[in-house]
Amino acid sequence: MVIVPVMVVMSGALAFSAFTGTITTNVNADAGYLLWEQSVTSTYTYEHNTMVQNSSTSMGATNQTMASTVTLSVSNLAPGNWVVFNITVTNNGSVGFILGVGTITTTETAGLTNNSTSSSTFVFGSALGGYGYYYAVNEISGFGTSIDVGSTATYQVFVGLGALSGNAYEESSFTVSIPITVTSDP
Amino acid sequence: MNKKAFALIVVPLMMVMSGALAFSAFNGTITTNVSASAGDMTFSMGSEIHGSYFHNTFLTVTGGNGENTVILTGSNVVTGSSLATVPVSGGAKTIVYWLNISNLAPGNWVGFTFTLVNTGSVGLIFNTPTIGTVVFDPATSPPDLNLTNATLARDSQGPSTSLFQLGQPLSDSSLGVLFANNYQATNGGQGQSGYVFAFGNGGPTFSNFQKSRDLDNSADFNFYVGLSSGAGNGYEESSISIPIIITVVSDP
Numbered sequence: 001m002v003i004v005p006v007m008v009v010m011s012g013a014l015a016f017s018a019f020t021g022t023i024t025t026n027v028n029a030d031a032g033y034l035l036w037e038q039s040v041t042s043t044y045t046y047e048h049n050t051m052v053q054n055s056s057t058s059m060g061a062t063n064q065t066m067a068s069t070v071t072l073s074v075s076n077l078a079p080g081n082w083v084v085f086n087i088t089v090t091n092n093g094s095v096g097f098i099l100g101v102g103t104i105t106t107t108e109t110a111g112l113t114n115n116s117t118s119s120s121t122f123v124f125g126s127a128l129g130g131y132g133y134y135y136a137v138n139e140i141s142g143f144g145t146s147i148d149v150g151s152t153a154t155y156q157v158f159v160g161l162g163a164l165s166g167n168a169y170e171e172s173s174f175t176v177s178i179p180i181t182v183t184s185d186p
Numbered sequence: 187m188n189k190k191a192f193a194l195i196v197v198p199l200m201m202v203m204s205g206a207l208a209f210s211a212f213n214g215t216i217t218t219n220v221s222a223s224a225g226d227m228t229f230s231m232g233s234e235i236h237g238s239y240f241h242n243t244f245l246t247v248t249g250g251n252g253e254n255t256v257i258l259t260g261s262n263v264v265t266g267s268s269l270a271t272v273p274v275s276g277g278a279k280t281i282v283y284w285l286n287i288s289n290l291a292p293g294n295w296v297g298f299t300f301t302l303v304n305t306g307s308v309g310l311i312f313n314t315p316t317i318g319t320v321v322f323d324p325a326t327s328p329p330d331l332n333l334t335n336a337t338l339a340r341d342s343q344g345p346s347t348s349l350f351q352l353g354q355p356l357s358d359s360s361l362g363v364l365f366a367n368n369y370q371a372t373n374g375g376q377g378q379s380g381y382v383f384a385f386g387n388g389g390p391t392f393s394n395f396q397k398s399r400d401l402d403n404s405a406d407f408n409f410y411v412g413l414s415s416g417a418g419n420g421y422e423e424s425s426i427s428i429p430i431i432i433t434v435v436s437d438p
Contacts (some may be wrong), residue, residue: 049309049400078308080438127438
Protein backbone atom coordinates (compact mmCIF):
# COMPACT_ATOMS: atom_id res chain seq x y z
CA MET A 1 0.00 0.00 0.00
CA VAL A 2 1.42 3.25 -0.92
CA ILE A 3 0.32 6.30 0.87
CA VAL A 4 0.71 9.33 -1.12
CA PRO A 5 0.40 12.38 0.95
CA VAL A 6 -1.58 15.03 -0.69
CA MET A 7 -0.34 18.30 0.22
CA VAL A 8 -2.09 21.51 -0.40
CA VAL A 9 0.30 24.20 -0.62
CA MET A 10 -0.74 27.80 -0.80
CA SER A 11 2.24 29.67 -1.77
CA GLY A 12 2.61 33.33 -1.65
CA ALA A 13 4.30 33.06 -4.91
CA LEU A 14 1.19 31.77 -6.53
CA ALA A 15 -1.37 34.26 -7.87
CA PHE A 16 -3.89 34.68 -5.19
CA SER A 17 -7.36 33.79 -6.34
CA ALA A 18 -10.40 34.23 -4.33
CA PHE A 19 -13.95 33.71 -4.76
CA THR A 20 -15.37 37.02 -5.55
CA GLY A 21 -18.76 38.38 -5.68
CA THR A 22 -20.51 41.69 -5.72
CA ILE A 23 -23.42 42.98 -3.87
CA THR A 24 -25.00 45.62 -5.99
CA THR A 25 -27.40 47.76 -4.12
CA ASN A 26 -29.64 49.54 -6.43
CA VAL A 27 -31.36 52.40 -4.81
CA ASN A 28 -34.19 53.60 -6.87
CA ALA A 29 -35.55 56.95 -5.88
CA ASP A 30 -38.87 57.76 -7.45
CA ALA A 31 -40.39 61.11 -6.85
CA GLY A 32 -44.03 61.32 -5.82
CA TYR A 33 -46.48 63.56 -7.55
CA LEU A 34 -49.03 66.23 -6.82
CA LEU A 35 -52.52 65.50 -7.97
CA TRP A 36 -55.79 66.85 -6.71
CA GLU A 37 -59.38 67.21 -7.68
CA GLN A 38 -61.68 70.10 -6.91
CA SER A 39 -65.45 69.90 -6.93
CA VAL A 40 -68.40 72.01 -5.89
CA THR A 41 -70.21 70.00 -3.27
CA SER A 42 -73.18 72.30 -2.70
CA THR A 43 -74.52 75.78 -3.46
CA TYR A 44 -77.12 78.10 -2.00
CA THR A 45 -78.80 81.04 -3.69
CA TYR A 46 -80.64 83.91 -2.02
CA GLU A 47 -83.25 85.20 -4.46
CA HIS A 48 -87.00 85.71 -4.92
CA ASN A 49 -88.68 85.08 -8.25
CA THR A 50 -85.39 85.56 -10.06
CA MET A 51 -83.89 82.72 -12.08
CA VAL A 52 -80.30 83.00 -10.87
CA GLN A 53 -78.29 80.59 -13.02
CA ASN A 54 -75.06 79.02 -11.80
CA SER A 55 -72.68 76.66 -13.49
CA SER A 56 -71.75 74.53 -10.49
CA THR A 57 -73.89 71.59 -11.58
CA SER A 58 -71.70 71.17 -14.62
CA MET A 59 -68.46 71.28 -12.65
CA GLY A 60 -67.44 67.67 -12.16
CA ALA A 61 -64.44 66.50 -10.17
CA THR A 62 -61.47 65.99 -12.48
CA ASN A 63 -57.85 65.47 -11.52
CA GLN A 64 -55.60 68.46 -12.01
CA THR A 65 -51.90 69.07 -11.71
CA MET A 66 -49.53 72.01 -11.57
CA ALA A 67 -51.46 75.05 -12.78
CA SER A 68 -55.16 74.66 -13.39
CA THR A 69 -58.09 76.99 -13.60
CA VAL A 70 -61.65 76.36 -12.64
CA THR A 71 -64.41 78.76 -13.61
CA LEU A 72 -67.74 79.06 -11.88
CA SER A 73 -70.35 81.51 -13.07
CA VAL A 74 -73.60 82.86 -11.74
CA SER A 75 -75.82 85.09 -13.86
CA ASN A 76 -79.02 87.08 -13.72
CA LEU A 77 -78.56 88.49 -10.24
CA ALA A 78 -81.01 91.09 -9.00
CA PRO A 79 -79.89 93.59 -6.34
CA GLY A 80 -79.77 91.76 -3.02
CA ASN A 81 -79.20 88.30 -4.51
CA TRP A 82 -76.15 86.26 -3.58
CA VAL A 83 -74.78 82.77 -4.11
CA VAL A 84 -72.36 80.64 -2.07
CA PHE A 85 -70.32 77.78 -3.55
CA ASN A 86 -69.02 75.11 -1.13
CA ILE A 87 -65.87 73.67 -2.70
CA THR A 88 -63.79 70.61 -1.74
CA VAL A 89 -60.19 69.89 -2.76
CA THR A 90 -59.13 66.22 -2.50
CA ASN A 91 -55.51 65.01 -2.48
CA ASN A 92 -55.37 62.31 -5.15
CA GLY A 93 -51.62 62.36 -5.54
CA SER A 94 -48.92 60.43 -3.72
CA VAL A 95 -47.45 63.15 -1.53
CA GLY A 96 -48.87 65.29 1.16
CA PHE A 97 -49.47 68.91 0.37
CA ILE A 98 -50.43 72.20 1.98
CA LEU A 99 -53.02 74.61 0.58
CA GLY A 100 -53.00 78.38 0.85
CA VAL A 101 -54.94 81.27 -0.67
CA GLY A 102 -52.93 83.63 -2.86
CA THR A 103 -53.67 87.19 -3.92
CA ILE A 104 -57.29 87.54 -5.02
CA THR A 105 -58.01 89.77 -8.02
CA THR A 106 -61.26 91.07 -9.49
CA THR A 107 -62.53 92.51 -12.75
CA GLU A 108 -65.81 94.33 -13.30
CA THR A 109 -67.77 95.96 -16.09
CA ALA A 110 -66.17 99.33 -16.76
CA GLY A 111 -67.87 102.46 -15.47
CA LEU A 112 -69.59 101.05 -12.38
CA THR A 113 -69.43 103.49 -9.52
CA ASN A 114 -68.80 101.04 -6.74
CA ASN A 115 -67.09 98.10 -8.43
CA SER A 116 -66.58 95.21 -6.03
CA THR A 117 -65.81 94.80 -2.36
CA SER A 118 -64.19 92.04 -0.38
CA SER A 119 -66.18 91.46 2.77
CA SER A 120 -66.69 89.08 5.64
CA THR A 121 -69.12 86.22 5.29
CA PHE A 122 -71.49 87.84 7.80
CA VAL A 123 -72.90 90.21 5.20
CA PHE A 124 -74.30 87.22 3.30
CA GLY A 125 -77.29 86.55 5.52
CA SER A 126 -80.61 87.70 4.15
CA ALA A 127 -80.71 90.23 1.28
CA LEU A 128 -77.21 91.54 0.60
CA GLY A 129 -77.06 95.26 1.36
CA GLY A 130 -74.84 98.01 -0.04
CA TYR A 131 -73.88 99.02 -3.57
CA GLY A 132 -72.07 96.96 -6.16
CA TYR A 133 -70.71 93.43 -6.13
CA TYR A 134 -69.49 91.76 -2.94
CA TYR A 135 -67.42 88.61 -2.47
CA ALA A 136 -65.87 86.58 0.30
CA VAL A 137 -63.54 83.56 0.46
CA ASN A 138 -63.92 81.49 3.60
CA GLU A 139 -61.46 78.69 4.48
CA ILE A 140 -63.46 76.03 6.28
CA SER A 141 -60.90 73.27 6.89
CA GLY A 142 -57.59 71.86 5.75
CA PHE A 143 -55.79 75.07 4.80
CA GLY A 144 -52.28 75.81 6.07
CA THR A 145 -51.85 72.25 7.30
CA SER A 146 -50.59 69.09 5.66
CA ILE A 147 -53.18 67.14 3.74
CA ASP A 148 -52.30 63.51 3.19
CA VAL A 149 -53.32 61.36 0.28
CA GLY A 150 -57.06 60.86 0.22
CA SER A 151 -57.81 63.70 2.62
CA THR A 152 -59.69 66.88 1.77
CA ALA A 153 -59.80 70.60 2.39
CA THR A 154 -62.93 72.74 2.00
CA TYR A 155 -63.61 76.41 1.38
CA GLN A 156 -66.47 78.66 0.34
CA VAL A 157 -66.79 81.45 -2.22
CA PHE A 158 -69.62 83.99 -1.83
CA VAL A 159 -70.59 86.44 -4.58
CA GLY A 160 -73.54 88.80 -4.68
CA LEU A 161 -74.96 92.14 -5.80
CA GLY A 162 -75.83 94.75 -3.15
CA ALA A 163 -79.53 95.60 -2.78
CA LEU A 164 -78.90 99.31 -3.32
CA SER A 165 -77.27 98.78 -6.71
CA GLY A 166 -79.05 100.97 -9.26
CA ASN A 167 -80.08 100.39 -12.84
CA ALA A 168 -76.51 101.02 -14.00
CA TYR A 169 -75.73 97.52 -12.77
CA GLU A 170 -78.25 95.83 -15.04
CA GLU A 171 -76.55 93.22 -17.20
CA SER A 172 -73.17 94.15 -15.70
CA SER A 173 -70.67 91.45 -14.84
CA PHE A 174 -67.95 90.76 -12.29
CA THR A 175 -65.27 88.10 -11.86
CA VAL A 176 -63.26 87.23 -8.75
CA SER A 177 -60.11 85.14 -9.36
CA ILE A 178 -58.97 83.07 -6.38
CA PRO A 179 -55.57 81.35 -6.64
CA ILE A 180 -55.25 78.35 -4.32
CA THR A 181 -51.59 77.42 -3.92
CA VAL A 182 -50.66 73.70 -3.58
CA THR A 183 -47.24 72.95 -2.14
CA SER A 184 -45.77 69.52 -1.36
CA ASP A 185 -45.19 69.01 2.32
CA PRO A 186 -41.41 68.48 3.03
CA MET B 187 2.08 24.51 4.16
CA ASN B 188 2.11 28.14 4.31
CA LYS B 189 -0.86 29.99 5.13
CA LYS B 190 -1.21 33.42 4.18
CA ALA B 191 -3.64 35.57 5.84
CA PHE B 192 -6.33 37.06 3.94
CA ALA B 193 -6.39 40.62 4.18
CA LEU B 194 -9.77 42.07 3.92
CA ILE B 195 -10.03 45.60 3.15
CA VAL B 196 -13.29 47.14 4.00
CA VAL B 197 -13.82 50.46 2.58
CA PRO B 198 -16.71 52.08 4.21
CA LEU B 199 -18.85 53.90 1.73
CA MET B 200 -20.56 56.95 3.11
CA MET B 201 -23.22 59.04 1.51
CA VAL B 202 -23.33 62.52 2.69
CA MET B 203 -26.15 64.91 2.09
CA SER B 204 -25.08 68.35 2.74
CA GLY B 205 -27.35 70.91 4.26
CA ALA B 206 -25.95 73.37 1.84
CA LEU B 207 -28.08 71.93 -0.98
CA ALA B 208 -31.20 74.11 -1.86
CA PHE B 209 -34.52 72.38 -1.02
CA SER B 210 -37.25 72.64 -3.73
CA ALA B 211 -40.90 71.70 -3.35
CA PHE B 212 -43.43 70.45 -5.81
CA ASN B 213 -45.97 73.18 -6.26
CA GLY B 214 -48.98 74.03 -8.30
CA THR B 215 -51.90 76.46 -8.33
CA ILE B 216 -55.60 76.00 -8.61
CA THR B 217 -57.19 79.25 -9.80
CA THR B 218 -60.90 79.40 -9.13
CA ASN B 219 -62.62 82.14 -11.14
CA VAL B 220 -66.14 83.02 -10.07
CA SER B 221 -68.04 85.24 -12.48
CA ALA B 222 -71.28 86.99 -11.61
CA SER B 223 -73.57 89.03 -13.80
CA ALA B 224 -76.78 90.93 -13.20
CA GLY B 225 -80.17 90.46 -14.82
CA ASP B 226 -82.46 93.19 -16.10
CA MET B 227 -85.81 94.54 -14.95
CA THR B 228 -88.58 95.58 -17.32
CA PHE B 229 -92.34 95.35 -17.55
CA SER B 230 -95.19 96.18 -19.91
CA MET B 231 -98.66 97.69 -19.40
CA GLY B 232 -101.80 97.21 -21.40
CA SER B 233 -105.51 97.77 -20.95
CA GLU B 234 -108.90 96.82 -22.26
CA ILE B 235 -112.43 98.07 -21.71
CA HIS B 236 -114.48 95.93 -19.35
CA GLY B 237 -117.59 98.05 -18.98
CA SER B 238 -119.21 101.35 -19.86
CA TYR B 239 -122.40 103.36 -19.69
CA PHE B 240 -123.52 105.65 -22.47
CA HIS B 241 -126.40 105.86 -24.90
CA ASN B 242 -126.27 107.42 -28.34
CA THR B 243 -123.10 109.26 -27.46
CA PHE B 244 -120.01 109.07 -29.67
CA LEU B 245 -117.24 108.55 -27.15
CA THR B 246 -113.56 108.65 -27.98
CA VAL B 247 -111.26 106.68 -25.72
CA THR B 248 -107.50 106.98 -26.14
CA GLY B 249 -104.93 104.90 -24.29
CA GLY B 250 -101.16 104.49 -24.49
CA ASN B 251 -98.14 106.74 -24.71
CA GLY B 252 -96.92 108.88 -27.61
CA GLU B 253 -96.77 107.02 -30.88
CA ASN B 254 -97.86 103.86 -29.13
CA THR B 255 -101.49 104.91 -28.66
CA VAL B 256 -104.77 103.29 -29.58
CA ILE B 257 -107.92 105.35 -30.20
CA LEU B 258 -111.32 103.74 -29.87
CA THR B 259 -114.36 105.60 -31.10
CA GLY B 260 -118.07 105.06 -31.20
CA SER B 261 -119.08 101.45 -31.59
CA ASN B 262 -115.54 100.30 -30.77
CA VAL B 263 -115.96 101.51 -27.21
CA VAL B 264 -117.19 98.14 -26.08
CA THR B 265 -116.27 95.55 -23.49
CA GLY B 266 -113.19 93.59 -24.59
CA SER B 267 -111.70 96.26 -26.85
CA SER B 268 -107.98 96.68 -26.21
CA LEU B 269 -106.02 99.87 -25.96
CA ALA B 270 -102.28 100.15 -26.47
CA THR B 271 -99.69 97.96 -24.72
CA VAL B 272 -96.75 100.09 -23.62
CA PRO B 273 -94.07 99.58 -24.80
CA VAL B 274 -94.82 97.78 -28.04
CA SER B 275 -92.17 95.13 -27.35
CA GLY B 276 -89.70 94.21 -24.66
CA GLY B 277 -90.27 96.29 -21.58
CA ALA B 278 -89.46 99.49 -19.73
CA LYS B 279 -88.50 100.44 -16.23
CA THR B 280 -91.05 103.18 -15.81
CA ILE B 281 -94.29 103.49 -17.72
CA VAL B 282 -96.68 106.42 -17.90
CA TYR B 283 -99.95 105.38 -19.50
CA TRP B 284 -102.16 108.19 -20.73
CA LEU B 285 -105.91 107.67 -20.69
CA ASN B 286 -108.15 110.19 -22.41
CA ILE B 287 -111.93 110.16 -22.60
CA SER B 288 -113.82 112.75 -24.56
CA ASN B 289 -117.40 113.57 -25.49
CA LEU B 290 -118.87 112.17 -22.29
CA ALA B 291 -122.39 113.15 -21.41
CA PRO B 292 -123.23 113.60 -17.72
CA GLY B 293 -123.62 110.12 -16.20
CA ASN B 294 -121.43 108.38 -18.80
CA TRP B 295 -118.48 106.31 -17.67
CA VAL B 296 -115.99 103.77 -19.00
CA GLY B 297 -114.22 101.08 -16.98
CA PHE B 298 -110.84 99.54 -17.81
CA THR B 299 -108.75 96.60 -16.71
CA PHE B 300 -105.02 97.34 -16.74
CA THR B 301 -102.54 94.45 -16.86
CA LEU B 302 -98.87 94.75 -15.94
CA VAL B 303 -96.49 91.96 -16.98
CA ASN B 304 -92.93 91.26 -15.79
CA THR B 305 -90.94 91.12 -19.04
CA GLY B 306 -87.46 91.21 -17.49
CA SER B 307 -85.28 88.44 -16.07
CA VAL B 308 -85.49 89.23 -12.35
CA GLY B 309 -88.36 89.13 -9.91
CA LEU B 310 -89.97 92.49 -9.30
CA ILE B 311 -92.55 94.24 -7.18
CA PHE B 312 -95.24 96.47 -8.69
CA ASN B 313 -95.88 99.50 -6.52
CA THR B 314 -99.47 100.67 -6.08
CA PRO B 315 -100.52 102.83 -9.08
CA THR B 316 -100.70 106.58 -8.69
CA ILE B 317 -102.09 109.44 -10.76
CA GLY B 318 -99.77 112.12 -12.12
CA THR B 319 -100.65 115.66 -13.19
CA VAL B 320 -103.92 115.54 -15.10
CA VAL B 321 -104.50 117.66 -18.19
CA PHE B 322 -107.81 119.41 -18.66
CA ASP B 323 -109.11 120.68 -21.97
CA PRO B 324 -109.83 123.55 -22.02
CA ALA B 325 -107.09 124.33 -19.54
CA THR B 326 -108.25 127.63 -18.12
CA SER B 327 -111.61 128.69 -19.42
CA PRO B 328 -114.37 128.95 -16.81
CA PRO B 329 -116.22 127.31 -15.35
CA ASP B 330 -113.86 125.23 -13.26
CA LEU B 331 -113.40 121.61 -14.38
CA ASN B 332 -113.05 119.25 -11.45
CA LEU B 333 -111.68 115.74 -11.10
CA THR B 334 -112.74 113.74 -8.04
CA ASN B 335 -111.14 110.60 -6.66
CA ALA B 336 -114.04 108.29 -5.85
CA THR B 337 -111.92 105.25 -5.00
CA LEU B 338 -113.14 105.12 -1.41
CA ALA B 339 -116.41 106.97 -1.92
CA ARG B 340 -119.70 106.01 -0.34
CA ASP B 341 -122.89 106.10 -2.34
CA SER B 342 -126.23 107.37 -1.03
CA GLN B 343 -126.96 104.01 0.59
CA GLY B 344 -124.01 104.29 2.94
CA PRO B 345 -121.23 101.65 2.85
CA SER B 346 -119.30 101.66 -0.35
CA THR B 347 -120.88 99.83 -3.23
CA SER B 348 -120.15 100.25 -6.83
CA LEU B 349 -120.46 103.79 -8.07
CA PHE B 350 -119.79 102.52 -11.57
CA GLN B 351 -122.52 99.91 -11.92
CA LEU B 352 -123.23 98.20 -15.17
CA GLY B 353 -126.47 99.57 -16.50
CA GLN B 354 -126.35 102.59 -14.20
CA PRO B 355 -125.17 106.15 -14.81
CA LEU B 356 -122.55 107.69 -12.58
CA SER B 357 -124.37 109.69 -9.98
CA ASP B 358 -122.76 112.54 -8.07
CA SER B 359 -124.19 111.76 -4.70
CA SER B 360 -121.60 111.27 -1.99
CA LEU B 361 -118.71 111.31 -4.35
CA GLY B 362 -115.14 111.07 -3.08
CA VAL B 363 -112.33 113.55 -2.60
CA LEU B 364 -111.57 116.42 -4.98
CA PHE B 365 -108.36 115.44 -6.73
CA ALA B 366 -107.64 118.31 -9.13
CA ASN B 367 -109.17 121.14 -11.09
CA ASN B 368 -108.01 123.29 -13.93
CA TYR B 369 -107.61 126.52 -11.96
CA GLN B 370 -105.49 125.23 -9.15
CA ALA B 371 -104.62 121.62 -8.57
CA THR B 372 -105.75 120.80 -5.07
CA ASN B 373 -106.38 117.65 -3.14
CA GLY B 374 -108.73 117.08 -0.28
CA GLY B 375 -112.11 118.60 0.34
CA GLN B 376 -115.53 117.25 -0.48
CA GLY B 377 -115.93 115.86 -3.98
CA GLN B 378 -117.86 117.93 -6.47
CA SER B 379 -119.72 117.23 -9.63
CA GLY B 380 -117.60 116.77 -12.68
CA TYR B 381 -115.07 114.22 -13.84
CA VAL B 382 -114.63 111.26 -11.56
CA PHE B 383 -112.08 108.45 -11.42
CA ALA B 384 -111.76 105.44 -9.17
CA PHE B 385 -109.42 102.52 -8.72
CA GLY B 386 -111.42 99.35 -8.38
CA ASN B 387 -115.16 99.26 -8.05
CA GLY B 388 -116.36 99.74 -4.51
CA GLY B 389 -112.77 99.90 -3.32
CA PRO B 390 -109.28 99.43 -4.72
CA THR B 391 -108.20 95.93 -5.67
CA PHE B 392 -104.42 95.57 -5.83
CA SER B 393 -104.06 91.92 -4.93
CA ASN B 394 -100.83 91.32 -6.86
CA PHE B 395 -99.18 94.62 -6.04
CA GLN B 396 -96.52 95.12 -3.36
CA LYS B 397 -95.52 91.46 -3.72
CA SER B 398 -92.91 89.65 -5.78
CA ARG B 399 -93.82 88.74 -9.38
CA ASP B 400 -91.57 86.49 -11.40
CA LEU B 401 -90.91 86.47 -15.13
CA ASP B 402 -94.10 86.59 -17.24
CA ASN B 403 -96.26 86.96 -14.16
CA SER B 404 -98.71 89.83 -14.02
CA ALA B 405 -100.65 92.18 -11.78
CA ASP B 406 -103.86 93.89 -12.77
CA PHE B 407 -106.21 96.55 -11.51
CA ASN B 408 -109.48 98.16 -12.57
CA PHE B 409 -109.86 101.84 -13.29
CA TYR B 410 -112.97 103.90 -14.01
CA VAL B 411 -113.46 107.35 -15.49
CA GLY B 412 -116.74 109.13 -15.94
CA LEU B 413 -118.66 112.39 -15.83
CA SER B 414 -121.07 112.59 -12.93
CA SER B 415 -124.73 113.12 -13.68
CA GLY B 416 -124.65 116.53 -11.95
CA ALA B 417 -122.00 118.02 -14.24
CA GLY B 418 -123.31 121.27 -15.79
CA ASN B 419 -123.03 122.84 -19.24
CA GLY B 420 -119.54 124.07 -18.42
CA TYR B 421 -118.34 120.56 -19.14
CA GLU B 422 -119.60 120.60 -22.69
CA GLU B 423 -116.84 119.88 -25.19
CA SER B 424 -114.28 119.41 -22.44
CA SER B 425 -112.03 116.41 -22.02
CA ILE B 426 -109.58 115.10 -19.53
CA SER B 427 -106.29 113.18 -19.80
CA ILE B 428 -105.13 111.16 -16.82
CA PRO B 429 -101.55 109.81 -16.51
CA ILE B 430 -101.41 106.53 -14.57
CA ILE B 431 -97.95 105.93 -13.18
CA ILE B 432 -96.54 102.54 -12.26
CA THR B 433 -93.17 102.15 -10.57
CA VAL B 434 -91.37 98.89 -9.95
CA VAL B 435 -88.43 97.66 -7.89
CA SER B 436 -86.48 94.43 -8.19
CA ASP B 437 -87.15 91.91 -5.46
CA PRO B 438 -84.01 91.15 -3.43
